[in-house]
Amino acid sequence: MTISRQTTFAPIGEIVARDMLPRLHRAQRLPLHISCIGTARYDGLGDADGFDCSVVIGECPSPEDAMTVASQRVARCDVRLSSDDTLRFRPRIMAIQDSDKGLVLAGEVRAGIVLWQQPxxxxxxxxxxxxxxxxxxxxxxxxxxxxxxxxxxxxxxxxxxxxxxxxxxxxxxxxxxxxxxxxxx
Incomplete structure (x- = not known):
């Protein structure tokens, strides 16, 4: 009788290096923060009286979730600077950053959608x-x-x-x- 070695099992060190370490490193950079850069102005004032500003949208546990939240907020026109109804905010760029402030993904806001930019x-x-x-x-x-x-x-x-x-x-x-x-x- 011959005993054959199964080659379907990987050494534990290989599994840790290939699968676990990248996940742990990624987890250290979470959660992801979503923000929107745009232009604000008060009703009755011209574009020249507007000012650039940034709005915090929220946090997400993954890039996929962050993209979904950002796209949904833009589609619903639910990106506001404050509760002041006379202050208008025009979203221009959505940005997703990790906890180290590294850029994960960003995109242009146009016609109610986010056009994500290729890195x-x-x-x-x-x-x-x-x-x-x-x-x-x-x-x-x-x-x-x-x-x-x-x-x-x-x-x-x-x-x-x-x-x-x-x-x-x-x-x-x-x-x-x-x-x-x-x-x-």
Missing amino acids: VASDAEARRVVTDASRLRGVAFAASGRGDAASARDHRYRASLLEARLVDPFWRETAAELLRLPQAA
């Missing part, structure tokens, strides 16, 4: 995005110096959209995978 694929691409965003912020600073508040805000917004792709390297693969799923579209 950069490499550090070299991240450097190009930073360079382009810095250039736009310089143009915004120049426009502000000329007194052109609307143009300055538009350039800052475009820079923020570029920066929305600067996902923390820890989350890049997860974010790219989430955006490949059919429900993320």
Whole structure:
């Protein structure tokens, strides 16, 4: 009689390194925080009298849940700065960050939906995005110096959209995978 070795069992060290350590590391960076960047202004005032601000949306235990909460709040037009009915908030960018303030995912708010931005694929691409965003912020600073508040805000917004792709390297693969799923579209 011959005893055959089963090769279907993996050593415990391999299981811990492959499955457990990544989960533990991810758990240390939870919960995820959702916020919305936008422009606020009071009724009766023009866009030039508006101001940029951020609204805290909440916390979630996973990127999938955070995307769902953010998308639902935008779809219901349920992103408010305060209970003041004369203060209007126009959401522009949704951001999901981990507990270390690393960017998990971000997207542009347009027509009642969140258009999640594809994360950069490499550090070299991240450097190009930073360079382009810095250039736009310089143009915004120049426009502000000329007194052109609307143009300055538009350039800052475009820079923020570029920066929305600067996902923390820890989350890049997860974010790219989430955006490949059919429900993320």
